[in-house]
Amino acid sequence: MVFPNQARAARVAASKETVRQGWVGRVHARGKWHAKNVIHTRALTTAILEAAGIRPGMNVLDVAAGTGDPAIALARLVGTRGHVTVTDLVSEMLEAAEGEAKRYKLTNVSFKQADAESLPFDDNCFDAVTCRLGIMFFPHPVQALREMRRILKPGGRAALVTWGPPARNLRTTTTLAVLRKFLERQASQRNFRKSDGNRFAFAGTLAEALGEAGFRKPWAESRTVQIPWPGSPEDCWERVRDASGGAQLLGQIAEEDRAEAVRKVLTALAVYHDGKQVSLQVDIVVGSGIS
Numbered sequence: 106m107v108f109p110n111q112a113r114a115a116r117v118a119a120s121k122e123t124v125r126q127g128w129v130g131r132v133h134a135r136g137k138w139h140a141k142n143v144i145h146t147r148a149l150t151t152a153i154l155e156a157a158g159i160r161p162g163m164n165v166l167d168v169a170a171g172t173g174d175p176a177i178a179l180a181r182l183v184g185t186r187g188h189v190t191v192t193d194l195v196s197e198m199l200e201a202a203e204g205e206a207k208r209y210k211l212t213n214v215s216f217k218q219a220d221a222e223s224l225p226f227d228d229n230c231f232d233a234v235t236c237r238l239g240i241m242f243f244p245h246p247v248q249a250l251r252e253m254r255r256i257l258k259p260g261g262r263a264a265l266v267t268w269g270p271p272a273r274n275l276r277t278t279t280t281l282a283v284l285r286k287f288l289e290r291q292a293s294q295r296n297f298r299k300s301d302g303n304r305f306a307f308a309g310t311l312a313e314a315l316g317e318a319g320f321r322k323p324w325a326e327s328r329t330v331q332i333p334w335p336g337s338p339e340d341c342w343e344r345v346r347d348a349s350g351g352a353q354l355l356g357q358i359a360e361e362d363r364a365e366a367v368r369k370v371l372t373a374l375a376v377y378h379d380g381k382q383v384s385l386q387v388d389i390v391v392g393s394g395i396s
């Protein structure tokens with residue numbers, strides 16, 4: 106006999122595994138483009154380091170760390186007296202992050218596979234927790250925020266960065282939005298899922314979630330920042346295709362239209378290319394709360 110709790114746990118585990126598999130498929134591309142992505146998202150790193158008030162000597166947890174950006178920047182800033190625990194649901198992401206840490210010969214980092222909604226750490230043990238471009242993908246973001254608050258020392262700060270509205274993201278309007286137009290032409294409806302990248306596109310929703318999770322002084326604001334892609338429109342598109350969901354969208358477009366769709370993406374990106382970089386701009390949401 107299967108009890109309701111067991112059935113529920115099995116459903117949760119199955120949905121986590123689906124999410125995990127989705128990210129596993131992007132590990133290779135994320136590793137491949139890691140170095141360029143560090144430059145591309147530097148403004149987001151600056152924003153989260155500032156919002157978390159990171160200082161030398163701190164003990165920091167980075168949640169949903171991906172291939173190690175901004176975890177490496179955190180580790181360099183906290184220095185050898187500090188420590189950064191790098192976590193992600195997907196252990197394959199952490200293998201790539203570990204490679205990056207070795208490249209910088211960092212000795213103040215450790216890695217642990219961890220679901221943000223159930224962090225495997227004691228209460229009150231970190232000075233700060235960071236989560237860049239992660240929270241919008243968690244099915245239960247307030248639960249993840251509660252976990253962040255639980256593991257923080259009293260007075261410790263959680264800081265988060267999310268993408269702003271897709272219409273204010275030049276990387277999206279030049280790539281994924283172009284593909285979506287093809288899909289609309291095919292009359293196939295696409296609704297944003299709750300766990301997609303736009304969930305916290307407005308500052309109010311992030312501040313509200315921080316408050317609901319019990320943080321003091323929940324705060325969030327929108328900012329417009331530059332995210333230059335340090336390369337050609339072609340490799341920017343390849344990064345979005347293989348690491349940010351472009352391939353899935355392209356796959357939904359009728360086969361005979363795909364080459365034309367990609368041509369349109371490259372034309373849209375080329376408008377912002379000056380021969381050296383694709384000068385993209387985006388709105389982000391930066392938020393923080395105190396434990």
Ligand SMILES: C[S@@+](CC[C@H](N)C(=O)[O-])C[C@H]1O[C@@H](n2cnc3c(N)ncnc32)[C@H](O)[C@@H]1O
Nearest residue numbers: 128169170171174193194195220221237238239
């Ligand atoms: C867009 S990437 C962000 C990576 C990195 N923080 C950055 O800013 O580039 C999102 C990350 O969230 C991770 N992730 C998704 N669901 C998660 C969960 N429930 N718990 C922890 N990590 C999760 C994915 O494996 C992926 O590495």
